[in-house]
Amino acid sequence: DQQVKQNSPSLSVQEGRISILNCDYTNSMFDYFLWYKKYPAEGPTFLISISSIKDKNEDGRFTVFLNKSAKHLSLHIVPSQPGDSAVYFCAASGGPFLKNYGGATNKLIFGTGTLLAVQP
């Protein structure tokens, strides 16, 4: 039962254009959402997050949008650069500071990832 889904395994975009990576979730208890970026042979690095009380969060070229009613979030990268080529994972949890261990939503649940290729 995949609670966090990234339906596009790969995406190819031209340098300078917008990259849009999508993520859907099924558990309405998720309250906090994150995006990670992973280069080959390295661990994932945290990119940006959003709490359910917001519908948008921006950090430089990266913007995350959250549509709670649709249980959908997206990551926009503008403008895309060749160095952005990596696997992007979305993740969800019940909240950043929950400590009720044993609960279904007290830890990060990751999606399957989308491989972004930015062509020069």
Next chain:
Amino acid sequence: DVKVTQSSRYLVKRTGEKVFLECVQDMDHENMFWYRQDPGLGLRLIYFSYDVKMKEKGDIPEGYSVSREKKERFSLILESASTNQTSMYLCASSISPGTSSYFGPGTRLTVL
């Protein structure tokens, strides 16, 4: 500069061997995690620990065990390695389990 280190980047073991993967973090985080990454399956949680000597099963704990004797160190143990445990293993730590985690560089384990 925060750091999560893993004992090996690449490891090759034989079926039936006992395998130890070590992870150390220098951020004084209470929470530590072990994931495996496989193509098309994303990151799947094997085990996590929220305190010294405390552990909780993740989504795929079968065939694995863990040890947390010190706050900074979290070990993953494959009791009897099998070929289906060939994977990239990633260790992470965080302030709380539901927030952003810092990941180590990963260990690419091949079981022959």
